[in-house]
Amino acid sequence: MFKKILIAEDMEDINKGVHTLLTELGVSQIDQVQYCDDAYLKVKKADLDKEPYDLVVSDLSFKVDHRLQTYTSGQALVEKLKEEFPNLKVIVYSVEDRLQAVRTLFNQHNIDAYVCKSRNGLKNLSLAISEIAKGETFLSPEVSNAFSSANELEIDDYDISLLDNLSKGLSQDEISALYRKENISPASLSSIEKRLNKLRIQFNANNAIHLVAIVKDLGLI
Amino acid sequence: MFKKILIAEDMEDINKGVHTLLTELGVSQIDQVQYCDDAYLKVKKADLDKEPYDLVVSDLSFKVDHRLQTYTSGQALVEKLKEEFPNLKVIVYSVEDRLQAVRTLFNQHNIDAYVCKSRNGLKNLSLAISEIAKGETFLSPEVSNAFSSANELEIDDYDISLLDNLSKGLSQDEISALYRKENISPASLSSIEKRLNKLRIQFNANNAIHLVAIVKDLGLI
DNA sequence: ATTCCTCTTACGGAAAACCGTAACTCTATT
DNA sequence: AATAGAGTTACGGTTTTCCGTAAGAGGAAT
Numbered sequence: 001m002f003k004k005i006l007i008a009e010d011m012e013d014i015n016k017g018v019h020t021l022l023t024e025l026g027v028s029q030i031d032q033v034q035y036c037d038d039a040y041l042k043v044k045k046a047d048l049d050k051e052p053y054d055l056v057v058s059d060l061s062f063k064v065d066h067r068l069q070t071y072t073s074g075q076a077l078v079e080k081l082k083e084e085f086p087n088l089k090v091i092v093y094s095v096e097d098r099l100q101a102v103r104t105l106f107n108q109h110n111i112d113a114y115v116c117k118s119r120n121g122l123k124n125l126s127l128a129i130s131e132i133a134k135g136e137t138f139l140s141p142e143v144s145n146a147f148s149s150a151n152e153l154e155i156d157d158y159d160i161s162l163l164d165n166l167s168k169g170l171s172q173d174e175i176s177a178l179y180r181k182e183n184i185s186p187a188s189l190s191s192i193e194k195r196l197n198k199l200r201i202q203f204n205a206n207n208a209i210h211l212v213a214i215v216k217d218l219g220l221i
Numbered sequence: 222m223f224k225k226i227l228i229a230e231d232m233e234d235i236n237k238g239v240h241t242l243l244t245e246l247g248v249s250q251i252d253q254v255q256y257c258d259d260a261y262l263k264v265k266k267a268d269l270d271k272e273p274y275d276l277v278v279s280d281l282s283f284k285v286d287h288r289l290q291t292y293t294s295g296q297a298l299v300e301k302l303k304e305e306f307p308n309l310k311v312i313v314y315s316v317e318d319r320l321q322a323v324r325t326l327f328n329q330h331n332i333d334a335y336v337c338k339s340r341n342g343l344k345n346l347s348l349a350i351s352e353i354a355k356g357e358t359f360l361s362p363e364v365s366n367a368f369s370s371a372n373e374l375e376i377d378d379y380d381i382s383l384l385d386n387l388s389k390g391l392s393q394d395e396i397s398a399l400y401r402k403e404n405i406s407p408a409s410l411s412s413i414e415k416r417l418n419k420l421r422i423q424f425n426a427n428n429a430i431h432l433v434a435i436v437k438d439l440g441l442i
Numbered sequence: 443a444t445t446c447c448t449c450t451t452a453c454g455g456a457a458a459a460c461c462g463t464a465a466c467t468c469t470a471t472t
Numbered sequence: 473a474a475t476a477g478a479g480t481t482a483c484g485g486t487t488t489t490c491c492g493t494a495a496g497a498g499g500a501a502t
Contacts, residue, residue: 167434194451206391207390207458209387213390392457393459407480408480409481410481414460418460418461
């Protein structure tokens with residue numbers, strides 16, 4: 001089990017909650033910071049002192065305040081940490097459930113676990129820790145389909161067209177009529193509903209508005 | 222009229238076109254760069270040599286390539302230039318027509334003109350130059366409503382919050398419940414419907430999806 | 443030809459969004 | 473105190489979206 005852990009989390013209450021959990025798990029040294037820069041400095045110093053951290057648990061979003069930060073987000077912090085200390089284990093603990101963000105963190109920045117803050121957040125966090133201790137990675141159930149093979153790159157031109165038309169204000173009915181006129185298949189309302197449902201699941205969107213907002217952020221349309 | 226002008230534009234053909242126009246306008250010294258950093262260095266050097274530029278015409282987007290740049294966008298370049306050389310006149314010449322971007326350039330970075338690359342791009346550019354020479358600012362007709370439009374100024378924080386929550390996938394019902402909990406008024410479903418209806422009319426949106434897509438494009442959320 | 447599989451379409455019910463109308467609250471003004 | 477006006481809320485009806493189920497259409501493979 002891990003002996004020395006750092007928590008980076010700006011919300012004091014959550015920070016404390018995680019601290020309690022880690023204490024219960026028997027971690028002997030637990031340090032806490034509320035700013036990304038402090039996190040980096042602590043890890044850096046610990047490394048120089050030859051007493052490196054075993055694990056960092058970091059949030060993604062940190063409220064900005066008067067203190068100017070070099071690393072303005074958990075993402076930036078994690079990137080830097082994993083770059084400079086590849087052996088350091090990192091758990092991202094965040095409310096964020098956008099699959100693309102999760103994918104990026106794993107693929108680009110090689111994090112070891114992603115845990116969603118939710119009703120079972122702490123439980124999953126403790127699961128994550130034991131998995132990592134065994135050399136495994138961990139993914140919260142809320143975002144478990146971030147890698148489920150099927151959805152990876154299976155967004156085709158039809159999907160894009162659908163999303164584009166939605167974003168232009170057409171109703172599903174109107175899109176159906178349009179596709180019938182232009183001989184685009186499938187054109188039935190039912191198929192369009194089905195496809196949009198698939199996309200909603202893929203992108204973890206609650207509804208069509210959310211879906212369009214997400215794919216616009218991703219630059220897909 | 223201006224005597225010494227710098228063109229910052231990565232596309233060679235456009236760069237050349239602007240050069241030709243300026244020559245026709247009787248500008249005696251016209252320099253061209255294809256990288257933001259080169260632009261900054263040239264302006265800096267000219268200033269140190271006591272032969273400063275009168276005007277910079279800059280694009281917004283520069284393709285990234287092997288040359289690592291300190292200033293990776295026209296926006297960053299303009300910001301730096303206006304900060305260090307407030308007297309230097311700056312025209313932004315770009316295809317970008319997002320109103321929010323235009324507003325930011327004028328309000329935050331104090332540019333002197335914004336010209337859209339379009340059919341009449343060069344004509345507007347020459348108009349802009351003569352306006353600036355008279356001490357005026359200039360705004361391309363394509364984006365002329367970035368400031369004039371009354372409708373955009375009537376959007377308050379509540380509207381933004383509403384749109385933001387919508388884009389995050391909350392239903393109108395959920396937003397109502399949220400506002401009740403957080404004592405944000407108005408919180409009733411009816412009022413939320415009404416406000417969204419007003420926004421749909423203002424932005425010429427067919428439905429909520431369309432509305433969110435539009436305000437995202439405008440950079441409002 | 444039959445089976446199996448996948449894609450498309452159809453349908454029906456529940457939920458949410460859309461839209462008009464009317465009532466209620468609060469404030470300012472006389 | 474009375475009234476007008478703007479903002480908020482309530483409510484009913486229609487349309488659209490959401491979601492599950494099931495039937496039809498077409499292809500591939502024995």
